[in-house]
Amino acid sequence: MTSAFGTILKRDLLLALRRRSEIFTVLFFFIVVISLFPLGVGTEEKILQQMAPGVVWIAALLASTLALDRLFSADYEDGTLEKIVLSPSSLSMSVFAKILAHWLLTGLPLVLISPLLGLFYHLPMDSIFVMMFVLFIGTPVLSMLGAIAAALTLGLRGGGVLVSLLVLPLYIPVLVYGAGAISTSMITGVSIEPYVLLLLAFSLLSIVFSPWVTAAALKISLE
Amino acid sequence: MTSAFGTILKRDLLLALRRRSEIFTVLFFFIVVISLFPLGVGTEEKILQQMAPGVVWIAALLASTLALDRLFSADYEDGTLEKIVLSPSSLSMSVFAKILAHWLLTGLPLVLISPLLGLFYHLPMDSIFVMMFVLFIGTPVLSMLGAIAAALTLGLRGGGVLVSLLVLPLYIPVLVYGAGAISTSMITGVSIEPYVLLLLAFSLLSIVFSPWVTAAALKISLE
Amino acid sequence: MKINWFKYSAPMSFYPLAGKLIPLFWIAAIMLILGGLYWGFFKTADILNDQKQYYRIIYVHVASAWMAMWLYAVMVFWAMLGLIFNTRLSYMLASATAVTGTVMTIIALATGAIWGKTSWGTYWDWDPKLTTFLILLFVYIGYIALQSAIDDVRRSDKASALLALVGLALVPIIYYAVNCPDPTQCASLHQESSLKRVESNILIGMLVTTLGFWMYSFATTLMRARIIVLERERSTTWVSNLPEISLAETSNSKIEARTETRS
């Protein structure tokens, strides 16, 4: 069981490193999104600070959906997905490995690059740390939910747009509380604990259920 | 020559919009993207108005990027790209047809749905018209430049990414001036003409050169 | 063959039964809606003075809003039934329900927006209730989009049912998030049911129209389900033996056409 997990994780990371374009697209998109607002809005510090939490989460949401379309469809087209389904180990674990790889390639880079946004938007140091932390616990939810939609739309026409249409509304709770946590962190004396706890709960729930649902969806789509 | 152009244009549109309902999928995708920002950033009328120009261009960039990845690679993988290259008509024209289809599917729907964004973001009537106009002349540039990047990344691993990293930053002037035009239109007494002229120039230049460069890049990638 | 009996004959017996029920639902729907609106417009004149006339939108607004939510639950119910028992009819009913649910959501949004213009002075605001409904519309559209993107019936049934289930798990969370962006101040999330503040006279009209909308939903859902049955079972013998399909007996199909227009 663990062997299939490790194999698939290693494989997906290897593939991404060979082909690099995915990571770059995601990062590029993220940076463009966060740098476009200050240009239009002007450089008033207060407004920028007010917008920053929402902008960073929306940038994360959209960037994460960019790579979703190819999450399973690349494997589907060359037949390796069948190999994975037919491997004598739990399909949910294999799916989990794929989702983890997706997060490592799209979520994690965003977490790492987010201080740049703090710079653009004049965020205080504390808020930057809060931002990195909530991104760290929130972005996995995006990959988890996205995987379900990606599995359901496997091999369908208009993949990218269809996946986003299905998945973006489902991202809303993460968006609301993720942005809420960062905003709250800029108000002194208010605890961000409730936000963090909610995000953690989402994260755990999605990690428990999503691989399982995704595996079921994959089996349906493969027929 | 015209026949290949028409055939490819029709084919790509047909592929994307097999059914009428798929047009709605594209439109709703934009509505979803547009609706995310107020949820994340807040619903104050002033902030919404200030964000609107950025939001609409990000939506354009997102849709354009989502479809870009598959612009040539789908045809490459099933061998139809060879058929197109071997068709006895100018390759640049065929490429132009593909790019046009890409714009019709990602740029035009956004132009059409943008009044709704005006409603959601409480924009004045004039700005809505300005927005539609600059989207109309600006989004083709996204498709044109994107096509070059897509063709370059097609066959060349790693290397193509670097080149497309050179192409993508060219997006930024379009986004900045496009958003700038809309912001400016909300300030009374300032002319948006310089923005429009610049965008028009970008548009024309890219329409003239991009199909040609893309065709050359495709031939290299196909070897 | 034992298991298949249920699976295969269900649409066959459903089809004529639904055909008989549809006219009844139509009659009930039309009578209830007209009755409710009549009451609302002519029996409440004294309550609604000129400044509050716009309140009459409530009859269609609330009725459609309730149906929009309720039909989602119904859709998920059928989808779940389909996933558990693998009965084809439940899948068909699920997809038939989705479209009527979408129509209801659109009506609620449109009438709500118009109401908003009269009462708040703007068509759209990012009020939690409105936002929730917009998201509900997205979820419906997503379901329909997924279904129409899949050609294979078997896959489309199962995939969209799974999506509906995921939606069921997430819609309450989304509702909570939208209504309560600040979790520290959500001790009493639930705003008191707005019904209590409504005049009983208006309430009557509202409830009667809602019931009418309900009947309407039954009628359209069944009609759509019958079409889906026809499309999917077109190659079976029982479909080609149907009076409306048979080629020779034109008189029969005329009768069918007449009942069709009557309903």
Next chain:
Amino acid sequence: MSLEVIKLQCQRGEKELFSELSFALRSKQLMRIEGQNGTGKTTLLRTLCGLYQPEAGEVHWNGKSIKKLGEEYLKDLFYLGHHNAIKADLSALENLQINTALAGETYSEDDLLQALDDIGLFGSEYKPTAHLSQGQKRRVALAGLLLSKAKLWVLDEPFVALDGFAVKLLQEVIAKHIENEGMAILTTHQEVPLTNGEILSISLDLNSSSTGNESTSSDD
């Protein structure tokens, strides 16, 4: 060790491909599925692997339904489809290593290289498979077969794109597998001499009436 197919019925869209299809396969037997294009060979093979849910009927492995066996059954199974199931960006060696690891088997790099060598890929082990010719890609997929310890091989058109040398090699590999108590089911449109063990063959051809199957057993 036995594979039993019991009254299987498969349908694609509205078209029934076959119904009431029953056969059994035991160790040391090879089965060839015949039929024209589009008669349902691939669908049948995928059903045997559990990738496709039949309308009716069951597939049993050692007397138990493969649905219930789950991973137990997959351990004994090697499936090769129309697609090669290799990643174009990875080298032949990496692909083989991943595919064997997925099958739950671990080999040293030497073993993997030996297998690639045996199948005639000497010198191309480290190239990305995108840079291989069609037949070489198929060989990468087949290299997994050389190493597989699975009892049941399900091969969909294994000979496609291979040159004469590779076809012969593959025949020998299959023959050896059958000899070693293995069993195999395959389809092929090419006329290739198969193993010298027991060969069953069924035909899904359309013209063989609506039930669409006849099971003939023939020894070599």
Next chain:
Amino acid sequence: MSLEVIKLQCQRGEKELFSELSFALRSKQLMRIEGQNGTGKTTLLRTLCGLYQPEAGEVHWNGKSIKKLGEEYLKDLFYLGHHNAIKADLSALENLQINTALAGETYSEDDLLQALDDIGLFGSEYKPTAHLSQGQKRRVALAGLLLSKAKLWVLDEPFVALDGFAVKLLQEVIAKHIENEGMAILTTHQEVPLTNGEILSISLDLNSSSTGNESTSSDD
């Protein structure tokens, strides 16, 4: 009408596939390229089409270099590669219509349907090709051949995935084309009897020395 290959040399990476390869093909001739997997058959065919730039040497069509001829040459050419060049989301009919239109030819829907019927796709004309079997997909690609007015056919493994009936049909189609003043170049690993016209054959096999080619002409 003649295709001339002059001292062609092709290289992939650092490996030289063939060099000093020269041959000529005239109307009513069919050429079969032989060679093991990975010897460069596909590369040669793609070079003949202008899809691949050779290291050295030239390809002439009617005495003129194909580079200079450009679209002129493409009009006379029909290429079928390893891939089917059909869109999975479109129906067989739509695919055929698009492919003929791309080749610069226009046919009525009846003609297209007739071609699909001839190649044995009756009843599957309107299905998305994603829902066809492997062999049926190949047939869709080959239906273009039935309608093609091109003089020169370049076919890379045309018989792959086809059943016996379709292989025979394709043989006849090729034979007829050759008879009608056409010419064809193909590769195939299957042993299939080809046309009864003049058959040339060259082999790219590795063992045939470093220049890698010998050109033998044999009549049937």
Next chain:
Amino acid sequence: MTEFFSMGGFGIFIWSAMGIALALMILEPVSLIMKRRSVIKQIKRTKRLDARRKQN
């Protein structure tokens, strides 16, 4: 009467709300009836074709 329709100046809103609801709720069954007709027509056509094919 005009007073009734003007609804204290809110007529345009009330009637357009009612109108949208009514339009959608008529459009839906009408489109369903038309769909049903076309489906039946299509099934009949294939049936007729089948019958003819069997005769030949």
